[in-house]
Amino acid sequence: MIQVTGLEKRFGNGRGIFDLNFQVKQGEVYGYLGPNGAGKSTTIRHLMGFLKPSRGHARIGGLDCWRDAAEVQKKVGYLPGEIAFLDGINGAEFLDLLAGMRGLKSKARREELIERFQFDSKTPIRKMSKGMKQKVGLVAAFMHDPAVLILDEPTSGLDPLMQKLFVELLLEEKEKGTTILISSHMFQEIERTADRVGIIKDGVLIAEENVHDLQARQKRIIEVTLASAAEADRLAQSGLAVADRHGNRVGIAVQGEYQHLFQTLGGYAITGVDVRTLDLEELFMHYYDRNDHMGGKEGVR
Numbered sequence: 001m002i003q004v005t006g007l008e009k010r011f012g013n014g015r016g017i018f019d020l021n022f023q024v025k026q027g028e029v030y031g032y033l034g035p036n037g038a039g040k041s042t043t044i045r046h047l048m049g050f051l052k053p054s055r056g057h058a059r060i061g062g063l064d065c066w067r068d069a070a071e072v073q074k075k076v077g078y079l080p081g082e083i084a085f086l087d088g089i090n091g092a093e094f095l096d097l098l099a100g101m102r103g104l105k106s107k108a109r110r111e112e113l114i115e116r117f118q119f120d121s122k123t124p125i126r127k128m129s130k131g132m133k134q135k136v137g138l139v140a141a142f143m144h145d146p147a148v149l150i151l152d153e154p155t156s157g158l159d160p161l162m163q164k165l166f167v168e169l170l171l172e173e174k175e176k177g178t179t180i181l182i183s184s185h186m187f188q189e190i191e192r193t194a195d196r197v198g199i200i201k202d203g204v205l206i207a208e209e210n211v212h213d214l215q216a217r218q219k220r221i222i223e224v225t226l227a228s229a230a231e232a233d234r235l236a237q238s239g240l241a242v243a244d245r246h247g248n249r250v251g252i253a254v255q256g257e258y259q260h261l262f263q264t265l266g267g268y269a270i271t272g273v274d275v276r277t278l279d280l281e282e283l284f285m286h287y288y289d290r291n292d293h294m295g296g297k298e299g300v301r
């Protein structure tokens with residue numbers, strides 16, 4: 001449904017995107033990840049027909065995103081990274097304007113979305129907080145039930161409750177067969193929704209991964225607390241795959257094979273057990289310089 005072929009944009013300063021190639025199949029959710037300034041928004045602006053490629057093509061549903069920009073923009077639900085609103089109007093008027101441009105008659109879906117995101121659409125846009133503007137942007141992107149959604153950092157500015165709601169909405173869209181490209185710094189949101197992820201750095205697509213494969217390869221760490229340091233020493237030398245060790249605690253990495261682990265643990269004085277899952281962020285970290293990592297579970301920038 002989305003096809004990017006040899007896409008290139010060279011800005012005067014030598015930055016840009018270079019020979020990008022990827023596809024998003026109908027009904028697939030593609031997570032587009034990358035550190036600050038990697039080229040995510042530039043790619044997305046090409047997909048929306050706002051930028052002319054220096055080389056190559058971006059296509060959506062067979063349409064050329066630059067040549068057929070007007071048609072593409074009608075077809076796609078788009079949430080920009082930074083929304084430029086008209087200042088003199090309120091949220092409802094802004095949505096009316098977009099609905100008019102798209103020839104959308106029914107307000108049913110829009111009202112349902114406003115109800116879910118819980119905001120007063122009559123508030124003047126200049127008085128809205130960042131999060132509230134983001135909600136208006138999301139309603140604008142989803143309200144015409146588009147076959148393709150392109151979302152540039154959709155949860156920025158949303159509080160955790162609204163982020164959760166957004167993920168639910170995205171999963172519903174996925175269920176309906178909507179094709180979705182979502183750029184994000186939030187690994188967890190990508191992990192819960194995406195089928196595949198592409199990682200862009202310095203304008204180059206450096207990796208593509210199938211999220212379901214990654215999840216199947218995901219390891220768990222069983223953290224065992226032992227009655228004494230001597231017991232912990234003994235367990236550390238038992239031949240199990242020891243991932244880490246802190247005092248009386250020994251972390252053991254497992255991937256599907258639990259029988260041997262529990263048989264072995266039977267011979268030890270254990271006072272506690274905890275299970276930790278290595279999340280995809282940890283698996284992805286090797287694609288980034290450590291310096292790019294802002295820390296925490298939230299981002300990769």
Ligand SMILES: Nc1ncnc2c1ncn2[C@@H]1O[C@H](COP(=O)(O)OP(=O)(O)OP(=O)(O)O)[C@@H](O)[C@H]1O
Pocket residue numbers: 011012013015016034035036037038039040041042043081
């Ligand atoms: N119009 C422009 N002229 C010159 N350079 C530009 C222009 N637009 C973007 N760039 C540069 O191209 C690079 C990619 O920018 P882009 O906004 O696509 O990154 P991004 O991955 O979306 O980053 P962020 O996470 O910060 O939004 C950056 O170095 C940026 O400074």
